[in-house]
Amino acid sequence: MMFFDIEVNGKTIKARNGETILSALERNAISIPTLCHIRGLQPSGACRMCVVEVEGKQGLLPACSHPVEEWMKIRTHSPRVIKARKTNIELLLSNHPDDCLYCESNGNCELQKFSEDLYVRERRFFGKKNKYKTDPSSASLFRDPAKCILCGRCIRVCEEIQNVTALEFIGRGNEMQVGPAFNKGMNLSSCINCGQCILVCPTGALTEKKHPAELQEKLHNPEIQTVIQCSPTLSVTLAEEFGFRTGKDMEGVMYAVLRKIGFNFVFDTSFAADLYITELAGELLSRLRDGGKTPMFSSCCPAWIKYAEQFRPQLLNHISTCKSPQQMMGTLISNHFTQSRKLKAEKVYSVSAMPCIAKKFESQREQMTHKGITDVDMVLTTRELARLIRLNGIDVQQVEPEMSDQPYRSRSASGKMLAVSGGLTEALIRVLFVMITGKDLQAKRITELRSSKGIKEFTVKIGDFTLGFAVVNGIGNAETLLNEIEAGRTDIHFVEVMACPGGCVGGGGQPASHDDGAVKARAKAIYEIDDKEPVKTPFKNPDLQILYDNYLDLPVNGEIRQMLYTDYQKREVLL
Amino acid sequence: MPIDIDVICSRYKKGSREALLPLLQEIQEEAGYLSEEAVVAVGRYVGLPSSKVYGISTFYDHFRFMPKGRYHLQVCGGTTCHIEGAVSLLREIEKLLKIRDGQVTRDGMFSLQVVNCMGACSKAPIIAINGEFHTVLSAGDLALLFDVIRKRA
Numbered sequence: 001m002m003f004f005d006i007e008v009n010g011k012t013i014k015a016r017n018g019e020t021i022l023s024a025l026e027r028n029a030i031s032i033p034t035l036c037h038i039r040g041l042q043p044s045g046a047c048r049m050c051v052v053e054v055e056g057k058q059g060l061l062p063a064c065s066h067p068v069e070e071w072m073k074i075r076t077h078s079p080r081v082i083k084a085r086k087t088n089i090e091l092l093l094s095n096h097p098d099d100c101l102y103c104e105s106n107g108n109c110e111l112q113k114f115s116e117d118l119y120v121r122e123r124r125f126f127g128k129k130n131k132y133k134t135d136p137s138s139a140s141l142f143r144d145p146a147k148c149i150l151c152g153r154c155i156r157v158c159e160e161i162q163n164v165t166a167l168e169f170i171g172r173g174n175e176m177q178v179g180p181a182f183n184k185g186m187n188l189s190s191c192i193n194c195g196q197c198i199l200v201c202p203t204g205a206l207t208e209k210k211h212p213a214e215l216q217e218k219l220h221n222p223e224i225q226t227v228i229q230c231s232p233t234l235s236v237t238l239a240e241e242f243g244f245r246t247g248k249d250m251e252g253v254m255y256a257v258l259r260k261i262g263f264n265f266v267f268d269t270s271f272a273a274d275l276y277i278t279e280l281a282g283e284l285l286s287r288l289r290d291g292g293k294t295p296m297f298s299s300c301c302p303a304w305i306k307y308a309e310q311f312r313p314q315l316l317n318h319i320s321t322c323k324s325p326q327q328m329m330g331t332l333i334s335n336h337f338t339q340s341r342k343l344k345a346e347k348v349y350s351v352s353a354m355p356c357i358a359k360k361f362e363s364q365r366e367q368m369t370h371k372g373i374t375d376v377d378m379v380l381t382t383r384e385l386a387r388l389i390r391l392n393g394i395d396v397q398q399v400e401p402e403m404s405d406q407p408y409r410s411r412s413a414s415g416k417m418l419a420v421s422g423g424l425t426e427a428l429i430r431v432l433f434v435m436i437t438g439k440d441l442q443a444k445r446i447t448e449l450r451s452s453k454g455i456k457e458f459t460v461k462i463g464d465f466t467l468g469f470a471v472v473n474g475i476g477n478a479e480t481l482l483n484e485i486e487a488g489r490t491d492i493h494f495v496e497v498m499a500c501p502g503g504c505v506g507g508g509g510q511p512a513s514h515d516d517g518a519v520k521a522r523a524k525a526i527y528e529i530d531d532k533e534p535v536k537t538p539f540k541n542p543d544l545q546i547l548y549d550n551y552l553d554l555p556v557n558g559e560i561r562q563m564l565y566t567d568y569q570k571r572e573v574l575l
Numbered sequence: 576m577p578i579d580i581d582v583i584c585s586r587y588k589k590g591s592r593e594a595l596l597p598l599l600q601e602i603q604e605e606a607g608y609l610s611e612e613a614v615v616a617v618g619r620y621v622g623l624p625s626s627k628v629y630g631i632s633t634f635y636d637h638f639r640f641m642p643k644g645r646y647h648l649q650v651c652g653g654t655t656c657h658i659e660g661a662v663s664l665l666r667e668i669e670k671l672l673k674i675r676d677g678q679v680t681r682d683g684m685f686s687l688q689v690v691n692c693m694g695a696c697s698k699a700p701i702i703a704i705n706g707e708f709h710t711v712l713s714a715g716d717l718a719l720l721f722d723v724i725r726k727r728a
């Protein structure tokens with residue numbers, strides 16, 4: 001790789017042959033604003049925020065898409081550049097609704113940030129405001145096209161990372177907007193609810209669907225017992241929202257804070273994750289022994305499930321029938337927990353906090369209801385939970401850690417591992433090892449599964465079985481593997497699919513970050529927890545063993561046991 | 576008029592994206608518009624998601640997504656017609672028929688389309704009804720014209 005010198009703002013920096021100006025600037029810690037750029041994807045050059053002045057060139061050049069050349073003398077913040085950027089922002093604002101104080105993304109909006117950075121203080125252009133209808137049709141996603149600045153990031157993520165292509169530019173010129181096919185509701189589109197578009201949206205045009213008033217009512221209704229379960233990912237993410245180091249584990253503090261907010265019972269979904277892995281391992285073993293459909297696919301990611309139901313219905317009988325950990329926990333809460341505490345099921349309001357917006361959709365699936373009543377009544381994203389904590393004025397710094405509630409208090413390291421891509425498979429191998437050989441797996445970690453790659457494969461001999469495991473994150477990567485499997489690959493017995501890059505730590509309900517640094521830091525925190533935790537497998541999780549012995553394994557509870565399983569159906573949408 | 580999309584598709588190579596626009600054009604030629612089924616079917620045939628096909632076809636003014644009425648009104652939006660008051664004619668039509676550009680009345684009688692210059696600038700503002708040019712129309716003439724057409728039908 002060839003390096004050469006270029007001059008930027010009077011200083012000499014090293015640039016790599018073939019890279020863009022932006023990439024050279026970023027590597028040398030020179031920051032310029034971008035609105036349409038997504039690192040790792042092809043540049044689109046739509047927003048023109050990244051323009052720079054290059055000596056000898058008449059016009060300003062877009063740094064994101066222009067290759068760097070050896071002779072270049074670049075100025076990134078000359079008066080001419082700043083004027084161009086500022087005019088750009090002012091034009092974008094000319095037809096913007098301008099309701100920042102009432103906006104979902106207030107304080108967390110790139111358009112707002114840049115108009116502040118560029119010192120926009122008066123309205124120079126008066127454009128006609130767009131009057132577009134909002135789209136509340138999806139269970140997970142809320143669209144407000146009037147706030148859209150047409151940067152195209154959502155379209156590119158949906159197409160290039162997820163291969164779903166639910167969104168596209170519609171119309172032309174002044175009337176152009178971003179929407180799904182036929183500009184109908186998102187509920188009719190091929191959207192899989194992964195929420196990656198929310199993470200990249202620079203404004204408030206794409207957000208999660210939420211019902212804060214309903215939650216407040218339930219929290220302050222003395223007749224209702226509110227229960228919350230927290231995803232394994234939450235404890236290592238919340239820190240970012242409150243100014244702590246990215247990846248700091250705040251598990252105990254989080255439980256204490258949730259009790260202060262008014263939740264009567266606080267549970268850790270990692271407990272249900274332990275249950276999930278155990279059931280999953282049992283299902284895989286029985287498929288292997290009885291000649292069932294293999295490879296078996298994981299079922300914990302609801303975005304992947306919706307993807308399969310729409311795009312690959314022929315593979316549905318390959319997907320594990322286990323409910324996801326969230327829904328297993330929901331089933332336990334609405335049956336086992338309410339019975340053991342002698343509560344009335346209709347007086348229990350079951351909330352879950354997840355790094356995910358597809359979980360919102362999942363909780364409303366017909367299969368996840370019992371006599372028309374949902375097991376999980378409301379799903380909050382990490383962002384919503386952080387907002388709820390701020391709403392209640394709780395100073396997170398001052399809170400002493402507490403434990404989660406019985407009867408689902410203890411967990412193994414395996415349960416926590418579901419937060420990262422590859423973690424489920426690593427935990428599953430541990431469990432299978434115990435199930436088949438009766439002994440614990442010696443290796444403390446499986447490094448092949450811990451890289452940040454999109455497709456990971458690992459083959460292991462357990463007892464008489466030689467098993468192939470594959471791990472994919474991002475639906476685009478999943479498609480590559482699925483095509484290989486459908487073309488006849490037989491060396492893989494289990495496939496873990498997570499729709500979001502990096503797994504749940506990079507989920508669509510997480511705080512937005514514009515590089516994968518935060519996602520990696522969260523994953524690292526999960527692995528650190530795993531390294532420290534002495535209880536490695538669900539078999540050593542005392543509360544889970546009590547649950548099995550005294551409840552799930554009792555013959556009278558056969559029906560309840562069945563409720564941990566679900567089924568899938570082909571879904572008709574606009575593909 | 577129902578048309579056989581599969582037959583039209585079979586004239587093009589399956590999976591070839593270059594076929595997209597000619598295919599859409601041919602379907603519109605025969606059916607008068609692009610139905611949802613047509614967009615989905617064409618997408619499947621050339622290997623593109625329906626969101627993409629819809630996005631591309633909305634880029635071109637040529638494509639319409641509602642059937643034509645028995646009487647298809649084309650209002651010229653060219654420069655001369657614009658200066659000569661095409662906009663007020665258009666507003667009057669929208670008011671009288673309660674439809675907008677690209678739409679069709681509920682009884683299927685009239686459909687409306689704004690087009691680019693029809694090449695009769697000397698007679699501006701021009702509207703064409705089923706391809707027949709009508710000139711020197713004032714806003715008041717329109718109500719009369721639509722009444723005549725309705726009675727004749």
